[in-house]
Amino acid sequence: MTEQNSSQQRARTSGATNKFIDPNTVKAKVHQYQDGKSESPSRADETADEKARVVPRSELEWNDLISNRIEEAMRNGAFDNLRNKGKPLPNLRNPHVPADQQMANDLLKNNGLAPQWISDRTSMLHAIELFRVKLAAIALAYQAELADATTPILRNAVRDRWVLQVERWQEEIHTLNQRINVINLQQPIARLEIFKLRLDDELKRVEMNRVL
16 A cells, blocks of 8 residues: 555545544533523523612612512412411500500591591691682683783783782682691601691692783
8 A cells, every 4th residue: 555545545534533522521511501400590680689779779679679679579378377467457556645645546436436646647638739720710711801802901900800819819718727737746757747828839730820
């Protein structure tokens, strides 16, 4: 056999050897693939943990986060087996409430009554709503009257009476705000504070201004 033929045979033999797949290599690759798949959920969990560690930057974001967590817990049945579910809340005592006040609250509750600050707050909210309804009705009447005025003299007369009406509303708002101050001082829960009225805001509700 010539040297050239020997070289070609060695090349063919070498190529066949290169095509041979080592079983150990295959097993190693299979294990590597399986290990990679088993790590995927872990990486997903890490991503979820990273998202969970994101700190909200505003009160609105905090409220959204809390609401989402509560809704998610409800969907997952976290509140399905709560103790005393469907029953009245237990009679828990607030350690920060004086004993005499707690006794008074219990008497009111047992007789179907509410503390005075609750009644006053409800009455105040009703008074505010009544004021707004009356303001809207009067403002609408002035708009119609101004539209029906056919001469400058009549229109000026309507505008003059409107100015006087706005002044009366300002006095009413002052009186209402004084009552609001008293009620806000009485109620023990800060978030139930009633906001004071502002004439410009009330006029804006009905798309009106101080000048007609």
